[in-house]
Amino acid sequence: MPSPDRSFRLALRSLLAAASAFVLLGAGPAGAGSYEDALSSARLGDTSQLVGLLGKGIDPDTVDAQGNTLLILAAREGQLATVEALLKYRASVGTRNLAGDSALMLAVLAGHEQVADVLMKAGAPIxxxxxxxxxxxxxxxxxxxxxxxxxxxxxxxxxxxxxxxxxxxxxxxxxxxxxxxxxxxxxxxxxxxxxxxxxxxxxxxxxxxxxxxxxxxxxxxxxxxxxxxxxxxxx
The missing domain is CATH 1.25.40.20 (Ankyrin repeat-containing domain)
Structure with missing residues (x-):
């Protein structure tokens, strides 16, 4: 059973994910659908689309319902160029998802050596x-x-x-x-x-x-x- 502190963190991250979706799907420069587009771009390595969304105001630390940030998604899939782009927009390198995994942890788990190198150079927690x-x-x-x-x-x-x-x-x-x-x-x-x-x-x-x-x-x-x-x- 999760501890009270862990339960609180899980609830907070879920609220953050919901807040990200609410803000990004509302009116604004990025437009409707930007939230899902950002998550998809990070997973698939569509760096140009993601950079365009970031330029329009998408938060580089946007999270999905599992607490995965854009950086975690890109690192997990070995999307080196996308990881580098997110770091230029100062995405947090230390955020962990609901399972407790960081971008570096998932890059290591999958054997994405270049991605792990970039994250360590950027100061990802060891x-x-x-x-x-x-x-x-x-x-x-x-x-x-x-x-x-x-x-x-x-x-x-x-x-x-x-x-x-x-x-x-x-x-x-x-x-x-x-x-x-x-x-x-x-x-x-x-x-x-x-x-x-x-x-x-x-x-x-x-x-x-x-x-x-x-x-x-x-x-x-x-x-x-x-x-x-x-x-x-x-x-």
Whole structure:
């Protein structure tokens, strides 16, 4: 169940989406239909149409009913030119939709490297409460993006809402190259546990990623730690 604060934020964002539609569909320079045209232009990468609408007064931070800004929509679809145009109009790079996803998070999730580069250069948040771009890079095995996020200051041990770290997510999903890269960092904690009580190596074993579990346990021994004696049943 959402917390009272989260429920309030969700309600507020829904009201903002409704307000955007009300204002843009009313009389004014942009004309009727501009709201849907702006959203469609962002999704489809129709940069010239969107720039025209922005020039007529469309708010660059217009949101849809799910709280997606024009920038989030463009980034999610990998529309680089549209993202760049929106940034020129000072679209907010840190807004998150109702699901908690930012433009950078969705660009990383989909593997849109150039879009992610532009957003990071524009100051998109790297670290934040909840899910982060690094979690998404690890979950999907986006090694290049993971490296860029870490170089930009991403917190390697940040815990997601389910208490998973980047290492845990990569281990669970079998992304051995990402696991290897994370294990090279001495600051990566090998012993954190998620909300199911599993460490990264145990979660790897649970998903039959025994090679990854072996790597993590070898690194734990190298650091002078003791590997757990428990065994995990592989279904």
């Amino acid at each position: 670290n934040q409460d909840g899910w982060t771009p690094l979690h998404y890079a690890a979950f999907e095995g986006r090694l290049v993006l993971l490296d860029k996020l870490l170089a930009a200051g991403a917190e390697a041990n940040a815990a997601a809402p389910n208490k998973s770290t980047a290492l845990m997510l990569a281990a669970r999903n079998g992304h051995i190259d990402v696991v290897r890269r994370l294990l090279k960092r001495p600051d990566v904690d090998l012993d954190m546990v998620n909300d199911a009580g599993l460490t990264a190596d145990n979660w790897a074993l649970q998903n039959a990623n025994t090679d990854i579990a072996d790597l993590i346990r070898a690194e734990r021994r190298r650091r002078g730690g003791k590997n757990p004696s428990i065994t995990i049943e592989i279904e």
